[in-house]
Amino acid sequence: MSTTDTPISHKKPRFLGIFLVTSLIGVLLISFSVYRASLELEVVHEVDNMHRLIPAMLGEPALTRIARGEHPLAPGEARLPGDPAYRFFVISDGGLRPLQSGSAADLRLLESIDLESTRVNERGGYFEADGAIRTWVKFPNRDNTRTLLVVHRFSSAGAGALAHVYQQRMIIPVAFYLWLTVWVSLILNHLLRELHAQKDQLQQMALHDALTGLPNRKLMQDRLSKLILASRRDGQQFAFGVIDLNGFKKVNDTHGHFYGDELLRQAAKRIEGALRAADTAARFGGDEFTVLLSPADWATCLTVLDRIQAALNAPYILSDTQVTVSASIGVAIFPVHGKDADTLLFNADLAMYAAKAKGGGISVFEPGAAGQSKDASASIARAGGGASAYTN
Incomplete structure (x- = not known):
């Protein structure tokens, strides 16, 4: 999924x-x-x-x-x-x-x-x-x-x-009851289906973003907490990323909220398309998205992050207008950059702002580094993930 x-x-x-x-x-x-x-x-x-x-x-x-x-x-x-x-x-x-x-x-x-x-x-x-x-x-x-x-x-x-009277008297009541039961069963079946559908709809609304259909903050934090527990048990690492769209405010202010909403919907689909089946993307609000990359070798994670950045940087067609935005992606690695959900989110957010300060790209959290990492692969290598050829 x-x-x-x-x-x-x-x-x-x-x-x-x-x-x-x-x-x-x-x-x-x-x-x-x-x-x-x-x-x-x-x-x-x-x-x-x-x-x-x-x-x-x-x-x-x-x-x-x-x-x-x-x-x-x-x-x-x-x-x-x-x-x-x-x-x-x-x-x-x-x-x-x-x-x-x-x-x-x-x-x-x-x-x-x-x-x-x-x-x-x-x-x-x-x-x-x-x-x-x-x-x-x-x-x-x-x-x-x-x-x-x-x-x-x-x-x-x-x-x-x-016995004869009993037999004669049974025909009409049983026939009527069976007829009534069919209709009552159909109605009950329909009502139960409606209740289940409403329950699913309420669950969808409670755990998903209404605009993009992506999981919301609550569902992402729940999945992040579960993955932390599983990774502690299995001794695995995984990556958590925060994504911000550079230039989104300009599009929203220039063309209006209708175009801004459409841009967010297209961006959500592009992020989904770049992920693997086991990864998760969510919208935290505004133009901020997050991604949870399930445990894998770091070369694979960097490839996924690269696909996300390339997809988000491509031009968008909004009605009859073409616009361009870029992505700033900050990444924190469990357990090196945080052993709980709040710490990982905080450090990934810091890395995202570091990438934003450079004009976009991918930045991996690096403790004590004012400007964060200049090279994502080098930061991952220092975190224990092994070196991968990747530059912003």
């Missing part, structure tokens, strides 16, 4: 994953809700049928005798013909008493349940026990002293009807 940052890495939202997860959860919830609603519907239907059919099948005299407790059911009245799933009980002040069709187990089960809490309408209700569904209805006598309780265990036909 050279001078521009890639956006913050993040996992792109996956529409398929969102769709599958939300669909599965939704279908499970809908299935449970539809099942309970279908069950409730069948129970109400069953209770109503029991309340209508039992008096018709047993006859009012039998119901009256049972409710009064005068004598038990006749043998043929103990159960509904052909259906052993019905159980009969009498409720009175003495409690719950099974009739001929009621077993001791059924009695214990009913005594453990609060029937009123399971009521679905004024006729009766249902409860679930031992893995089965049981409906119940009550037939009180006229003076409400005794009540006939009839409990019915759902038959296989009732379960089949419930």
Whole structure:
């Protein structure tokens, strides 16, 4: 990577994953809700049928005798013909008493349940026990002293009807939910992408120069600090340079800020084009740029600096006007000219002013030298980088 940052890495939202997860959860919830609603519907239907059919099948005299407790059911009245799933009980002040069709187990089960809490309408209700569904209805006598309780265990036909109703009722809710989930997932996916894009944009604005797109002072200082830590660990040297454009103020004052801004944009591109992939350029403000040259042999670093100077010194075409500026480049070498970011920046700045005083060119920081280095290669040789043939 050279001078521009890639956006913050993040996992792109996956529409398929969102769709599958939300669909599965939704279908499970809908299935449970539809099942309970279908069950409730069948129970109400069953209770109503029991309340209508039992008096018709047993006859009012039998119901009256049972409710009064005068004598038990006749043998043929103990159960509904052909259906052993019905159980009969009498409720009175003495409690719950099974009739001929009621077993001791059924009695214990009913005594453990609060029937009123399971009521679905004024006729009766249902409860679930031992893995089965049981409906119940009550037939009180006229003076409400005794009540006939009839409990019915759902038959296989009732379960089949419930399954049929459940299946029919599932089609529309599930289809609607899947349709809704698709649209909600699309909207969520779009919103998440927008949020990530805004996050990247804010990151770009916070760490990059708005005019040139180069990293700003904050990002350059962060990279410089990280490179210092890595170089200390690996025992390597690197170069840090400060660049000033000589003649920029004249262009800005003569032709206006529009031309000045365009010159800065072109200068930034030229600096980027002269760097290696591992190097970094930044704009610190005004016409001041900085470059961070990753560890390499010093002949290579001098070649990069030479390319930068040549690129910046070439004429600029600003709209219909040609202008020329020159570059003053000051260089400090880690760790010879500074072991921390502030010292390197300060010394590179001093070297830049030394180059500016000479009318431009490249100057390497040299402690105690009033005019700084007259020869960049000689200064680098004294810094431990080895001699390279280079003159300003």
